[in-house]
């Protein structure tokens with residue numbers, strides 16, 4: 001499934017955002033996704049905070065499957081920041097040339113690994129400021145690492161979550177940060193951490209960009225999208 005970088009606001013001509021969902025309906029919406037997919041988790045392959053961080057950095061504008069394929073060899077050769085820094089930009093690039101933006105990603109992974117060794121004792125820090133100070137790490141990547149590796153209730157807004165937030169009325173906003181703030185405000189605190197995974201997987205496989213598959217959506221009763229799609233003819 002394609003995994004794309006943070007999306008721009010909906011293009012002209014798209015169905016406009018519906019009215020915002022109430023908090024009560026937001027809870028029901030998330031509960032429906034949870035019931036449909038209770039064991040949702042990241043599809044990236046990782047073994048510890050460092051391999052997760054590198055995988056997330058590599059995943060911008062690349063599929064999780066393509067990242068997982070590349071990191072088999074990369075992590076076998078360099079499983080920790082010391083080894084990764086030693087491998088260097090060229091050595092990292094050898095493993096990731098099949099992934100989009102590989103030059104910049106190789107440079108960032110080499111630099112962030114060296115920074116982890118020099119400033120963090122070879123460990124991935126768990127706080128936002130330190131994570132976002134690392135080369136190639138922005139708010140979205142920091143949110144994923146804090147959520148998945150350190151159990152924080154953060155919400156990383158990728159293209160799928162940005163689309164769902166606006167399309168359904170769950171969290172309307174013109175920027176990823178605005179959607180993130182709406183989600184944090186509306187989703188009950190006890191559901192926020194797993195909601196990140198429920199929403200991403202829902203966007204990848206059901207509430208798709210071109211044509212949402214509303215006819216098989218577990219959360220349709222709570223969704224405010226005014227142009228819900230019926231099942232295509234011949235699929236019954």
Ligand code: SF4
Pocket residue numbers: 167168206207208212213214215217218219220223224225228229
């Ligand atoms: S009903 Fe359709 S638009 Fe609404 S969340 Fe489900 S798939 Fe997405």
